[in-house]
Every structure is written in C-alpha cells, then in structure tokens.
Amino acid sequence: MIQYDYIIIGSGQAGTPLAFSLAKSGRVAIIEKGQLGGNCVNNGCIPTKTYIASARKMWDISHAEDYGVDIPQSGKANMRKIKERKEAIIGVDRNGIEKGFQDDKNITLYRGEAHFVNDYEIAVNGETLTAKNIFINVGSRPRVPEMYQHTPYFTNENILQTTELPEHLIIIGGSFIGVEFAQMFKRFGSKVTIVERGPRLIKVEDEDISQAVADILKSDGIDIILNADDIQTLQNKDSSITVNATKDKSVSVTGSHILLAIGRMPNTDTLQLQNTNIKVNERGFVEVDDYGQTNVAGIFAMGDCNGKGAFTHTSYHDYQVVQSFLSGSKTRKISDRITTYGLFTDPPLGRVGMTKKEALQKGYKILLAHRPMTKINRAKAKGETKGFMQAIIDADTQLFLGACVLGVGGDEIISALTNLMYAKQPYTVLRDAVHIHPTVSELLPTALEDLTPLN
The missing domain is CATH 3.50.50.60 (FAD/NAD(P)-binding domain)
Structure with a gap:
C-alpha cells in the first residue's frame, strides 16, 4: 500500500488545479483513466466552441453579400481540417497539464481506472493507494438509454x-x-x-x-x-x-x-462506492455538503459528479470551495454561487440568476426591463439583430433577481450583471452608469430606464 497525503480521482476542471495547490503542502496522487483535462478540454467547452467558430466562418461566407462583400464561390466545410484544428488547440492544454504534473516532484500521475477498496483506500492498476483526504472529480458522460x-x-x-x-x-x-x-x-x-x-x-x-x-x-x-x-x-x-x-x-x-x-449521467458507477460509506442519490450523484465534503470525513466530490452544477465554471468553483475549506477559512460555499451559464448558439445566450417563471413562483414582486436587439444600433451595424436583453428586478429591494442577454455578445455582456448581483448592488447603479458608444452593452442602462411590473 502506498501512502499519500491526498488522492484525486479525475483531472478535470476541479481536480487539476487542486492537485497543483495541494502539492505545495504534501504528496499528491492524481488518477486519470482518460485524457487529461476532463470533459471541458477534451469533449466539451473548448472543442465544441472551436467547431462553433468554424461554423461561424461558414455563416460569414454565406452572408458576405449582405455586407457588400462579393465572394465568387461559397465555402465548403472540411471536417478533417476542422477536427485537426480542434485537436491542435486541446492538445496544447492536455500537454500543458501533463508537463505540469511531471515537473512537480510532489505529484504522481496514475493512468488507469480507480475504484474504492474501502473509505480511504483506492485501487488502480493493481496497486493500492491510501490517504486521509480523497477527492472525487470523475465528471459525467452522455446518457444513452x-x-x-x-x-x-x-x-x-x-x-x-x-x-x-x-x-x-x-x-x-x-x-x-x-x-x-x-x-x-x-x-x-x-x-x-x-x-x-x-x-x-x-x-x-x-x-x-x-x-x-x-x-x-x-x-x-x-x-x-x-x-x-x-x-x-x-x-x-x-x-x-x-x-x-x-x-x-x-x-x-x-x-x-x-x-x-x-442528458448526462455521473461517472460514479465504476468507482465501486458500495465498498464505502459514501452516500449517493438515486441518480448516482455523490451527496455533498456546502463545502463539497461527503458524509465521510476527508472525502470530497467536485464537479459534475456531485450534482451541484454541470458547467466548467461551477467545477472550478468547487475546487475553490474545497481549497477554502481545507485552508480553514471556509470563505466560500456552494450555496453562495449564483446560477449563470451560456448557450453558445449564434447569437449566444448569457443567463444569470432566476428566470421570470422562477421569480414569480417564489412570490417576488418583480419589474421587467426589456430591449430587443432590433433597437440597438451596434447590433444593426453588425447585421445581427436577433434576440433581446432583459433583466428581472425585485420591486421591494431594487436588486437584480436575474437577467439574460440573447443576442450578439450576450455571453460576455452578462458578466456585468453577474458582478452586480454578487455585489448586491441595486439596478440603479447600472442604470446610471455611462457606457461606451456604440456598443451592445450600452443599452442595458437604457433598458433599465423603463421598467414594467409583471405581477
């Protein structure tokens, strides 16, 4: 049996930064059965957005004449070259992670499938590893009925x-x-x-x-x-x-x-958690508290497999929560984060906080700010006027309850509203701000000038 201070199962967006952090104070074993970097690097965020960028180029070509640009012939998607471009981009990330592990004398990388022997013992490649602190970061996979x-x-x-x-x-x-x-x-x-x-x-x-x-x-x-x-x-x-x-x-x-x-399902079924006291729910997600810790002291679950979020940014926040807990500060909690995500269509959707339906169901008295992209000059100049922006305001506190921007730049613009929600600042702060012209985001203050009650 090999003794470590920490064992991490999975090299995703929580496991990898945690490994580098913990290696500053002890010996770390990190186990990965697939490609380094987890779903985001290999199958999710980065490769799909790389493909979306190529698809956007196809759109640009097919709509060039709308912008006064004559192109003699239409473009054609070369899937082999698109795939090669994607592989080159994610290869840089994977290689960077592997080199980082190799260069850190306190990190040992195990390539193989891990399973629990008991609460604090992990079997991989015929060896048994043990540690008082174990971190599960095994991610999820597509659900195929x-x-x-x-x-x-x-x-x-x-x-x-x-x-x-x-x-x-x-x-x-x-x-x-x-x-x-x-x-x-x-x-x-x-x-x-x-x-x-x-x-x-x-x-x-x-x-x-x-x-x-x-x-x-x-x-x-x-x-x-x-x-x-x-x-x-x-x-x-x-x-x-x-x-x-x-x-x-x-x-x-x-x-x-x-x-x-x-849909997706957690990759917890191969861990042989039946050999442990770790609790999972009926869908296979590992149950954790507000600090990512399971019911077994010293064992944590982060990322998709804990059911507390299905995004790279929530996985990385899980790492920050766990790191904060281990340091003793406990300044971060899972329940503190505000739901936010993007839909990376073209135009994209940026979302933060509640939807209108959620706010009404919770009994809030709400005010709605709404602005169609057809009334935004920058969107018109870019020839991309589909969608709208809207914000939901608590009529009693003047705080944002939620917002969305479906339109050009929406996935970036939403961060301005996210920051105000974390700062717990009233909508008037944004309403009275002066933004750059001509931009899409400058119409957020304008939209907030005219609020409509929804109750």
Whole structure:
C-alpha cells in the first residue's frame, strides 16, 4: 500500500488545479483513466466552441453579400481540417497539464481506472493507494438509454471525431447540447432535424427565450419537431436511420445519422462506492455538503459528479470551495454561487440568476426591463439583430433577481450583471452608469430606464 497525503480521482476542471495547490503542502496522487483535462478540454467547452467558430466562418461566407462583400464561390466545410484544428488547440492544454504534473516532484500521475477498496483506500492498476483526504472529480458522460443502443448513434463526444459531414443529422434532444450542435452542423452543410419530447426547446428557460432560440434555428434552416412522444429509432437496409415518434399522430423522419443529446449521467458507477460509506442519490450523484465534503470525513466530490452544477465554471468553483475549506477559512460555499451559464448558439445566450417563471413562483414582486436587439444600433451595424436583453428586478429591494442577454455578445455582456448581483448592488447603479458608444452593452442602462411590473 502506498501512502499519500491526498488522492484525486479525475483531472478535470476541479481536480487539476487542486492537485497543483495541494502539492505545495504534501504528496499528491492524481488518477486519470482518460485524457487529461476532463470533459471541458477534451469533449466539451473548448472543442465544441472551436467547431462553433468554424461554423461561424461558414455563416460569414454565406452572408458576405449582405455586407457588400462579393465572394465568387461559397465555402465548403472540411471536417478533417476542422477536427485537426480542434485537436491542435486541446492538445496544447492536455500537454500543458501533463508537463505540469511531471515537473512537480510532489505529484504522481496514475493512468488507469480507480475504484474504492474501502473509505480511504483506492485501487488502480493493481496497486493500492491510501490517504486521509480523497477527492472525487470523475465528471459525467452522455446518457444513452438502452432503447437507442440498437442503432448507430453519435454523442457530443464521438461526433467530434468524425471527418465526414453527415448528410442529414437527426438530433434527439433540444436542450443546450442539441441546440448548439444543430446550428453548428447546419452551417457546416448538413440537413438538420431536432426531435424534442417537450413542448419547447431548452425547457429550463422562459418561454420567450425558448421561442426566440427556435426562431433563430429555423432561420438557419433547421427543422424542429416538438411534443415527440415514444421516440424510437430504426436502421434501414441502406444504413439510413429512421426516427419515429408520436405527435398527435405519428411522425417519421429519416436521416443519415443521429445524435443523442438527452442528458448526462455521473461517472460514479465504476468507482465501486458500495465498498464505502459514501452516500449517493438515486441518480448516482455523490451527496455533498456546502463545502463539497461527503458524509465521510476527508472525502470530497467536485464537479459534475456531485450534482451541484454541470458547467466548467461551477467545477472550478468547487475546487475553490474545497481549497477554502481545507485552508480553514471556509470563505466560500456552494450555496453562495449564483446560477449563470451560456448557450453558445449564434447569437449566444448569457443567463444569470432566476428566470421570470422562477421569480414569480417564489412570490417576488418583480419589474421587467426589456430591449430587443432590433433597437440597438451596434447590433444593426453588425447585421445581427436577433434576440433581446432583459433583466428581472425585485420591486421591494431594487436588486437584480436575474437577467439574460440573447443576442450578439450576450455571453460576455452578462458578466456585468453577474458582478452586480454578487455585489448586491441595486439596478440603479447600472442604470446610471455611462457606457461606451456604440456598443451592445450600452443599452442595458437604457433598458433599465423603463421598467414594467409583471405581477
């Protein structure tokens, strides 16, 4: 048995920075069964946004004449070169992490699958490691129900490995992953159909956001089928795939490939947690307290696998929370963070705090600020006037309850509102601020000049 001060399972966005931090005070073992860097580096944020950037170039080419630019012929997506560009970018990150581990004399990297022998002992590659502090950072993977496993399918992971452009991509699932890949591959040149069980896309958002996103996708030529119950897949003799569903009456669509985008599940099932006293819920997420610690002292769970957030920024914040706890300061808590995220369509959506529906359900008396992108000169100059910005204000405290910017620059602009919410400053601070002209964000103060009661 090999004794360490700390054992980290997984090199994702919480595990990697924690390893470097803890190595300053003790010996660290970090175990990784896949590629270094976790989902964000290898299959999530970075590679998908790299693909989205290529898709945007396709859009620029096809719309060049709208801007007075004559291009003699349309562009063509080269999936092999797009993939090579993605691999080059993420390779820099992976290699940087590996070199960092190699150069730190207090970090030992184990390549292999870990499982628990008991609460404080971990088996990997035939060796047993032990430590008083163990950190689980195993992430999540695409959920693939058994009913779809009898036909070939893509997930958000293996579709990034293809070098051939699907002729007709049918995407089952209309939330974040499905919507981003739909627009991306449509712009690459595929025919794209989204099949969604629910009555609208991105059900966590307000209905006006869902409708606006649907309108954006339809303007790109994407077909959307909603209220699709009993979705089934069938591979045909010519290798095409037919997706059948019920929508008032039977609907059927046949394509060359399907992409399953119906949620994710935690990678905790291989850890053999049944050998421990660590509690998990019915969905496989490790239960943790406000500091990321499980019910077993000294054992923590961070990132996707604890069910407290499904984003890179929440995973990194988990690392900060755990680090704060270990230092004794306890200045950070999971419950302190405000929900914020981006949908990286074009235009993107930036979201912080509550939706209108959530605020009303919680009984707030709210005021709404709203501004369509069609009234924003910078958006008009850029030729990108789809979407809107809006903020929800607590009428009693004048504090922001939530906000969204669906439109050009929305994923960046939302940070201004996020900062004000953390600072607990009234909306009047932003309303009375002077912003640069001409920008999209300068219309946030203007929108706050005219508030509409919603109750």
